[in-house]
Amino acid sequence: MSSFLNRLKKKEEPIIEDEPQIEDRIHWVSILQKITFPVLNNLAKGSLRKNMPYESTSAKGQKFSYLEAFARVFNGIAPWLELGPDNSEEGTVREKYIRMTMKAISNAVNPNNSDYIFVVEPKQSLVDVALFAQGLLRAKNQIWLNLPMDDQARIIRELKNTRVIAPYENHWLLFTSMIEAALLEFTGECDKERLSYGVSRFRDDFYIGDGIYSDGEDFTSGYFNSIVIHPMLNDILKVMRKYSISEGELLDVQLMRSSRLSSQLERTISPEGTYPLLGSCLSYRCGVFHLLSQAALLKILPRNIKPAQVRSALTTVLKKQFAENQNFSSNGWLLVGLNGSQLDISESDINTGSVYFCCAIFLALGLPASDLFWTEPYAEWTSVQAWTGQPIQKDQTIDF
Numbered sequence: 001m002s003s004f005l006n007r008l009k010k011k012e013e014p015i016i017e018d019e020p021q022i023e024d025r026i027h028w029v030s031i032l033q034k035i036t037f038p039v040l041n042n043l044a045k046g047s048l049r050k051n052m053p054y055e056s057t058s059a060k061g062q063k064f065s066y067l068e069a070f071a072r073v074f075n076g077i078a079p080w081l082e083l084g085p086d087n088s089e090e091g092t093v094r095e096k097y098i099r100m101t102m103k104a105i106s107n108a109v110n111p112n113n114s115d116y117i118f119v120v121e122p123k124q125s126l127v128d129v130a131l132f133a134q135g136l137l138r139a140k141n142q143i144w145l146n147l148p149m150d151d152q153a154r155i156i157r158e159l160k161n162t163r164v165i166a167p168y169e170n171h172w173l174l175f176t177s178m179i180e181a182a183l184l185e186f187t188g189e190c191d192k193e194r195l196s197y198g199v200s201r202f203r204d205d206f207y208i209g210d211g212i213y214s215d216g217e218d219f220t221s222g223y224f225n226s227i228v229i230h231p232m233l234n235d236i237l238k239v240m241r242k243y244s245i246s247e248g249e250l251l252d253v254q255l256m257r258s259s260r261l262s263s264q265l266e267r268t269i270s271p272e273g274t275y276p277l278l279g280s281c282l283s284y285r286c287g288v289f290h291l292l293s294q295a296a297l298l299k300i301l302p303r304n305i306k307p308a309q310v311r312s313a314l315t316t317v318l319k320k321q322f323a324e325n326q327n328f329s330s331n332g333w334l335l336v337g338l339n340g341s342q343l344d345i346s347e348s349d350i351n352t353g354s355v356y357f358c359c360a361i362f363l364a365l366g367l368p369a370s371d372l373f374w375t376e377p378y379a380e381w382t383s384v385q386a387w388t389g390q391p392i393q394k395d396q397t398i399d400f
Contacts, residue, residue, distance in 0.1 A: 024315045025365075025374050030338055031081070031088055031099075031322045032362050036073045038332045039356060040097065043070055043104035046115045046161060053329065055336045056351035057343060064124045066117040068353030070108060071128035071135065076099060076287070076334070076359025078138035079366020080295055098142055105147065109154040115270035120161040123172070124349070129162050130175035134235055138366070144186065152186070161236025163191065170215035171224070171388035174232040179236065181239040192245070199236060199247045210397045211260035222279010223288035227357070230258045230291045234298065255289070255300050261303045262399045266310060271384045282338050283346040283355050285327070286317050290360035296373055297363045304393055308376035315359035316365055321358075334358070 012167045035099050042048040052069060054062045061068075077097070085095030107113045119125050136155070144152070149259075159179050167176050180195035206213045211227050233254050241248030268275045275288070282288070295301050296310050321327060334355045335341040346354075367373045385392050 009378060013350075019092055022369075022374075023371055024311055024378075025090075027318065028317060028362065029080075031318050032077060032359070032365065033093070034328075034332070035334065035356070035359060036077060036320065039069045039073045040100045040104050043107055043115055043117075044100045046107050046113055048115045048117070050114075051331075052352065053331075053333055054352055055343065056348075057346065058348040058351075061349055061354075062122065063119050063121070064128065065351045065353030066115070066154075067108070067125065067128045067132075068351070069118065069356045070104060070117065070353075071132040072287075072353070072356040073129040073221060073359050074105075075138070076357075077101075077364045077365070078135040078143070079363050082139045082142050082366060084142050085367060087396050088369070101143060102147060105143070105155070106151050109151060109158055118158045118161075120158070120164070120167055121206045123165055123167070126162050126165045126172065127166060128160065130178040130232075131178050134232065135268065137182055137185060137235055137239070138363075140185070154189060156183070164192070167198070169201075171228055173201055173215075174229065174236065178232055178356075184243055185239050194239070195236075196247050199233070199240065199250070202233060203247065203250050204240050207257075211257040211264070214332045223281065224279060224283075224362055225261055225332035226288055226364065227281055227284060227360070228290075228324065230254075230261055231294050231360075234258055234294065255298070256398065258291060258295055258298075259300045259302050262292050262300070264395070265292040266305055266313060267382045268281045269317060269381060269383060271387055272281040273313075273318075273320035275317070277338070281357075282344070282351070283336050283350050284337060284357040284360075285355065285359035286314075286320055287360040289314060289317065290357075290363070293361050293363040297366050304381050305370075305382075306376065307373040309379035309381040310374050311364070311376075311382040314364070318361065367385040 028288070039048065039052070042051050048066050052066060054065055081094065081098050081101060083094060085091050085098065107115045110116055118129070147155070159182060162176070162179055167173050176194045177196070177198040180190040182196065184190040202213055202215070206215045208214050213225055237248055237251040237254055241251045273295045292310060293314065296307055301307060301310060321339060327335055327337070329335055333352060336343050336346050336352060336355055337351060338345050364373060382392055
């Protein structure tokens with residue numbers, strides 16, 4: 001572990017009173033390392049299959065769990081990796097993780113490696129190939145462009161192999177669109193029908209209103225809009241607009257819808273760093289704030305929400321769930337649960353690999369340390385303001 005984590009352990013050293021926000025970023029990076037190192041280090045060494053445990057209520061997902069773990073780790077930390085190395089202490093750590101990630105990818109896509117983890121078997125693999133592709137888009141300069149040509153060719157092959165998978169007529173359509181968006185960005189070519197169809201369904205059929213989509217399943221009462229739908233639409237539409245594909249015109253409206261949902265997510269964080277236990281996928285833990293962190297990264301937070309209050313709220317969430325070791329096995333692997341080993345809270349398709357979706361909270365680390373998100377002082381978020389009797393604005397709906 002780097003000195004980031006060691007620095008936090010030295011309680012006798014006082015925190016600098018006028019710059020507590022610096023400590024927030026140190027916390028984020030140290031927790032990122034604590035969660036991701038076992039996955040990245042083992043895959044880079046070719047020992048992920050050997051050493052990663054499997055915990056689930058079903059045995060069916062084990063063959064997918066290794067790709068799930070890596071794709072979800074990479075997807076969440078990709079914007080941080082994209083900052084690249086520099087001469088700072090964090091930049092040195094980041095350089096190590098860039099090298100480790102590139103080696104992990106090389107092993108993951110090599111059919112001759114013991115840790116070849118791409119399993120193209122309908123349908124579950126589609127989910128995490130899409131998350132992997134999204135990570136590549138988020139770290140194009142530091143990861144994709146620096147991969148050897150053989151690895152790039154193997155990745156392209158794996159992305160195209162998913163075309164044999166027919167997605168469900170719901171949010172799974174975005175997985176095919178994401179993969180085709182990555183192919184378009186990296187090769188200049190794609191299956192335009194698979195790229196556009198899912199986006200058009202969400203544009204024309206699945207939008208309910210007030211920033212919420214429904215794809216025929218009960219994802220309106222939980223966090224699925226934040227976990228998958230909005231972040232994927234945002235990244236897919238950016239590519240579509242870049243290449244002048246007609247559906248790309250939806251991007252501006254989509255970002256406004258994401259801004260609205262991010263304001264609702266900010267309000268769900270209690271003063272203690274807890275949040276309502278609603279809907280499915282609660283074992284993703286703080287990954288339910290995927291969109292809120294992405295909104296900070298893309299600078300689309302509503303004007304009445306300061307970036308610092310989002311940082312302060314998400315820092316409190318991270319400390320609540322990961323400052324101690326209740327969510328880790330003795331070997332450092334994440335346990336299935338919300339706050340400890342709680343297998344009963346998970347769905348049958350959730351396993352050890354799945355829960356690494358918690359890394360989605362780290363997207364905001366893609367903002368440099370000089371950004372206002374990190375440099376502004378601690379700020380109370382909406383629930384803190386409300387429960388201490390301060391004036392707050394009402395929650396206002398949108399209609400577009």
